[in-house]
Amino acid sequence: MEASNQVSEFVIFIGRFHPLIVHLPIGILLIGILMHFLAKKKRFQYLDKAVSFTLAIGSISAILSCFLGYLLSFQGGYDADALFNHQWLGIAVGCFSLLAYSTRVWKKTRKSFVLNSIAMGILFIGLGLTGHLGGNLTHGSAYLTQYAPEPIRKIIGLAPKPKKRPPIMVLDSADIFLDVINPMVSNKCISCHNLEKTKGGLLLTSHASMLEGGENGPAIVAEDLQKSELFKRITLPEHHEDFMPPEGKKPFSEDDIKLIEFWILNGARPTGLLADIELDEDNTKLFENFLGLKDSQNNPLLADAEAGDSLVIRSLRSKGFKIESLSNESNLLDVSLSPNNIKGLESIEELLLLKDQIVHLKLSSLGLKDNNLKVIGQLNHLIRLNLHSNPITDSGISFLSELQNLESLNLYGTQIENKSLELLSTLKNLKRLYVWNTKVTKAKVEAFKNSRTDLDIIFGLALFIVKE
Structure with a gap:
């Protein structure tokens, strides 16, 4: 049960004024500290008369803020250690603000002046630390340093920034x-x-x-x-x-x-x-x-694709090809051929007439041969290619080296061996590769993963979730 369920709602209501009030002592005390040190210079001596009043107001507001913060802590939901540190640093700030005021109005002696300056310095540091811990409670400990440049992160002992997700082009x-x-x-x-x-x-x-x-x-x-x-x-x-x-x-x-x-x-x-x-x-x-994509055409290589020839599309559809646009406004095409459609396979070269439009291609379970991949290798706008359950080998994979836009390649159930991974290493944009139920060895997959940490290789039962 949260602490808020154990106290009066009125206590929580009053405590929630803490974020409103807490900025008063921070601003007022910082102004008092600044005027204290500026007043040491002859040109700013007129500020000296206002320092005591500023510290008095700052001390009162700091003590009030501590009280409201204590009431707010009953709301619960805070990390206990972080709350403890923030609470007691806040109390320390209240105490040192009183000390700074007391030594300021105390009898003017060398000792009181030194003590006042020390209290001012500690108060300045305390304000920064307390405010930082309060920010951590509200926004999390990484809030202040989340966007810090690497040199600063290194100086303050933080780990390097987490690796950013790659920009999404499609x-x-x-x-x-x-x-x-x-x-x-x-x-x-x-x-x-x-x-x-x-x-x-x-x-x-x-x-x-x-x-x-x-x-x-x-x-x-x-x-x-x-x-x-x-x-x-x-x-x-x-x-x-x-x-x-x-x-x-x-x-x-x-x-x-x-x-x-x-x-x-x-x-x-x-x-x-x-x-x-x-x-x-x-x-x-x-x-x-x-x-922030528009019709999956953020890739500059695909942005200017013109509409495919309607006669070619009609011809391919008559031979069993399923051809769909990625969206109503897009000229880019998703093309597939149902398994065992020999008539369609014989017309595979017609796909070259739509090479600027085809970005998704599924040709699974068709008895596809290595020579057929000569045609597919020329469809250089392909982003996703599914060739699973075809008797293709490493020789056929060599024809795919020009598919530099390719991001997903499914070779499940083919006859490829370890050499194919080396051939595919030139595809720098490849992000996902399916090689389950092939002659590729687990050791080769592990070694390849070490050299291509950006590439997700599916080598097991995970394939069953694929719906390409």
Whole structure:
């Protein structure tokens, strides 16, 4: 049970004036300290008369702030150690502000002057430390240093900045949790649900902590919106006392909520490329808008694609090819051929007439030969290629070396061997590779992963979740 349930609501009401009042002693005492040291210079001696009054007002407001902060602590949801340090540093600031005032109005002696200057110096440091710890309680310990440049991080002993997620150029390369859900939740919720401030016992800094939840149950339950506490809170009426985030903070938009709903209903996975998840047109637009993409054409190589020849498209469709636009406004195409369609396979060279438009291609279980890959290797705008369950070998893979836009390649159930990994190492944009049920060895996969840490190689049962 939270502390707020053990005290009068009036106590919490009064305590919440702490953030309002706390800025008064900070500003007033800093002005007093500044005037104290400036008054030592002849040109600023007129400030000396105002220092005592400023310290008196600052001391009173510091003591009041301590009292309100103590009442606010009953609200609960704060890290105990961080709260303890902030509380006692705040009390120390109040004490030293009184000491600074007392030594200031005390009988003017050399000793009182030195003591006053020492108190002023300690008070200045205390204000900075107390304010910093208070900020940590509100925003988390990384708030102040989150965007610090590397030289400063090194000086103050911080670890290097976490590696940024690569920029998303096309929708397929986005990770549903790492690039969409986690940034969204962090932006809206992390100030109240971080390591220093776990309001409601809820931590939202990772996928695992979301599943663990807080005092009211798990924040997220895969495929169950009703049991997902986070989803329930963000969809309450804004005037409801349990609505998240609290008043004064920007709520989740309607589109944000739809994205979280989609993620939960599709298993609330901790990772997974959107290339591996079936999206209808509406969901595609939602993800594109969130990621700042427009019709998946942020890739400059694809932005100027003209419309494909309608006669060619009609011809290919008559031979069994399924051809769809990525969206109503896009000229980019998703092309596939149903398994065992020999008639369509014989017409594979016609795909070259749409080489500037085809970005997704699925040719699985067709008896595809190595020579057929000569054609596919010329479709240099391909982003996603699925060739699973075809008898292709390393010789055929060599024809794919020019597919420099390729991000996802499915070679499950083919006859490739270790040499194919070396041939594919030239594809710098490749982010996901499926090589389960091939002649590629586990040792080779592990070695290749060490040299290409940006590449996710699927070598086991994870393939069953792929919906290309």
